[in-house]
Amino acid sequence: MSRERSWQAFSTSSMDLRTSFPRSMRFKLEGYVHLARMIDKCRAVLAGTEGEYIYPCPMDFRLMEFAGITHEQFTAAVETNPTDEGVAKWFRGAAKPHQQAELDEWNETMLRRGPSTPEKQAYFNKCRDAVDPSRTDLTAWSDLQDLEEGRPVPRRSP
Template sequence: MDLRTTFPRSMKTRLAGYVHLARMIDKCRAVLAGTEGEYIYPCPMDERLLDYAGITAEQFTAAVKANQTDDGVVEWFRRTATPHGEAEREAWNGKLLERGPSSPESAAKFKTYRDAVDPSRTDITAWSDLQDLEEGRPVPRRR
């Protein structure tokens, strides 16, 4: 995957029941290929998923390197990750998708990024929505 010319999948894309996993795979593949551009792997959102799954970035990277398909990575992830019930996982997914800036410094960065893309979108308060907006995906207006 060449993230210098295309975007990774949305954080909202679910794979193996987890949000962000597909995006993390895309970014990891790009880092392995040297085509990550301005994307960062592992970033703080990646670390949140890895911590929740009980997996290190090194383990995940090795699994992506060893498995050329999403199915192979998903199979490895299911065998390796700390098991979570569906209700717990869905609550965690929702929390990650709703996550916004967590400090005044982070809020200032968020506002700068959002305003660079569309300053009228003050309804956007979550990183997942800001990523989608920045990458050209539709983000419904919130009231």
């Protein structure tokens, strides 16, 4: 079965990550990278269909910390709002406000974030090499996720 989904399908309350992928971390919702992906993973956990995906993961916690919310609050919001629009409305009201420049900087930091320890680097390399060992240009988790999930990832300059 193909794990491709149309973007319109993401406004439903269920998400089966055993047969599809969450949205890319790069997909912005309310101006935040990773928010849509976190919604997809949370929906899958609530439905018991998360497969190998983890919610809440370290990237999820980074977003929640930046927004000033807890994973319990976020999970409850996703559970009671079956659409992205409903979760986004809740998030707008619950997240601590940030100046656009601060949000832009945070988004870029998230997208550039790579392994922070030798052990995590070894894991990153193992995952990357399982998909495409020629992609030694990749250093960010966001690129690795897109590569693993079959999205195009441009070659990066050294």
